[in-house]
Amino acid sequence: xxxxxxxxxxxxxxxxxxxxxxxxxxxxxxxxxxxxxxxxxxxxxxxxxxxxxxxxxxxxxxxxxxxxxxxxxxxxxxxxxxxxxxxxxxxxxxxxxxxxxxxxxxxxxxxxxxxxxxxxxxxxxxxxxxxxxxxxxxxxxxxxxxxxxxxx
Amino acid sequence: xxxxxxxxxxxxxxxxxxxxxxxxxxxxxxxxxxxxxxxxxxxxxxxxxxxxxxxxxxxxxxxxxxxxxxxxxxxxxxxxxxxxxxxxxxxxxxxxxxxxxxxxxxxxxxxxxxxxxxxxxxxxxxxxxxxxxxxxxxxxxxxxxxxxxxxxxxxxxxxxxxxxxxxxxxxxxxxxxxxxxxxxxxxxxxxxxxxxxxxxxxxxxxxxxxxxxxxxxxxxxxxxxxxxxxxxxxxxxxxxxxxxxxxxx
Numbered sequence: 001x002x003x004x005x006x007x008x009x010x011x012x013x014x015x016x017x018x019x020x021x022x023x024x025x026x027x028x029x030x031x032x033x034x035x036x037x038x039x040x041x042x043x044x045x046x047x048x049x050x051x052x053x054x055x056x057x058x059x060x061x062x063x064x065x066x067x068x069x070x071x072x073x074x075x076x077x078x079x080x081x082x083x084x085x086x087x088x089x090x091x092x093x094x095x096x097x098x099x100x101x102x103x104x105x106x107x108x109x110x111x112x113x114x115x116x117x118x119x120x121x122x123x124x125x126x127x128x129x130x131x132x133x134x135x136x137x138x139x140x141x142x143x144x145x146x147x148x149x150x151x152x
Numbered sequence: 153x154x155x156x157x158x159x160x161x162x163x164x165x166x167x168x169x170x171x172x173x174x175x176x177x178x179x180x181x182x183x184x185x186x187x188x189x190x191x192x193x194x195x196x197x198x199x200x201x202x203x204x205x206x207x208x209x210x211x212x213x214x215x216x217x218x219x220x221x222x223x224x225x226x227x228x229x230x231x232x233x234x235x236x237x238x239x240x241x242x243x244x245x246x247x248x249x250x251x252x253x254x255x256x257x258x259x260x261x262x263x264x265x266x267x268x269x270x271x272x273x274x275x276x277x278x279x280x281x282x283x284x285x286x287x288x289x290x291x292x293x294x295x296x297x298x299x300x301x302x303x304x305x306x307x308x309x310x311x312x313x314x315x316x317x318x319x320x321x322x323x324x325x326x327x328x329x330x331x332x333x334x335x336x337x338x339x340x341x342x343x344x345x346x347x348x349x350x351x352x353x354x355x356x357x358x359x360x361x362x363x364x365x366x367x368x369x370x371x372x373x374x375x376x377x378x379x380x381x382x383x384x385x386x387x388x389x390x391x392x393x394x395x396x397x398x399x400x401x
Binding site for chain 2: 009012016039119127130140
């Protein structure tokens with residue numbers, strides 16, 4: 001390679017590396033703002049103040065979903081298997097909402113420690129399979145653990 | 153090696169060689185696309201959670217994967233332009249920008265349709281979606297920058313710099329789902345076991361669709377680059393000869 005070309009390539013690589021480092025560090029510093037939702041553990045640690053509009057994400061705890069008899073209100077517990085958050089929501093749930101499913105709820109903590117959601121979104125994990133394969137895995141008891149998909 | 157490298161840099165050589173490639177690429181695309189679409193839309197079983205909606209994946213994943221390949225390609229072509237001043241590299245860089253913008257737009261649109269069905273929203277400001285939207289604007293920016301600068305050489309240099317800087321966004325898009333918590337799920341890992349998550353019946357048709365769309369992308373890139381070659385080399389003898397031959401036929 002001719003010297004002047006080598007020099008040019010060196011400059012390009014140097015600038016690209018410098019910029020990547022700068023962007024990498026600022027993204028690292030901002031990572032709390034880039035995360036889409038707070039986990040129940042972060043909520044338990046007091047990272048959110050009541051009334052502040054935030055999103056909370058976690059798994060819907062088995063057996064915790066309670067539908068109101070009179071109105072379109074539902075309450076359920078979302079968990080990251082360390083801490084729980086009780087969520088109250090009046091509205092239409094996504095089709096994929098069910099116990100054991102990952103969800104993201106948008107709303108605010110109320111003073112009594114429940115989370116009042118104005119919107120609930122469903123997450124799905126990265127495992128795709130047919131109904132038959134799922135049934136076979138369930139029968140064999142080797143269904144992969146759902147949690148890691150939603151929590152990281 | 154260097155001879156081959158400098159030969160590849162010759163627009164005429166590329167034009168003549170790609171004329172031979174194109175029929176094969178057309179044939180490969182038609183076959184792969186037919187098999188892939190038929191398999192993905194009709195044969196793939198319903199997903200245990202998402203039902204028929206899973207078929208959107210067979211469009212979304214190929215276009216998203218190509219949209220992520222376009223920017224590094226443009227950055228590599230830009231580096232070659234800046235360092236070696238190879239004519240063909242800048243023609244490829246110019247040609248890939250609108251294709252990349254289209255594929256990024258399609259990835260965003262197909263993702264929105266999928267998200268509307270499954271997440272319950274077509275858009276969320278999560279890291280994956282936002283970084284891909286930034287890539288879309290970067291492509292638009294590269295196209296705008298090129299048309300804003302009159303001198304061809306200056307435009308090539310400016311776009312090369314923007315392409316190299318913008319390519320830093322690509323690993324951010326790729327790893328956004330692992331570095332931050334997002335609504336978008338992480339990348340799947342495929343299993344060769346038929347009774348496991350992501351079994352071959354799910355990913356083999358996906359692989360065929362990805363190859364089909366990649367071949368389509370290569371064809372589109374070659375056609376645009378050939379067009380660019382003819383325009384920029386219109387005063388050279390071989391293009392004049394080629395045009396007069398076409399006219400006489």
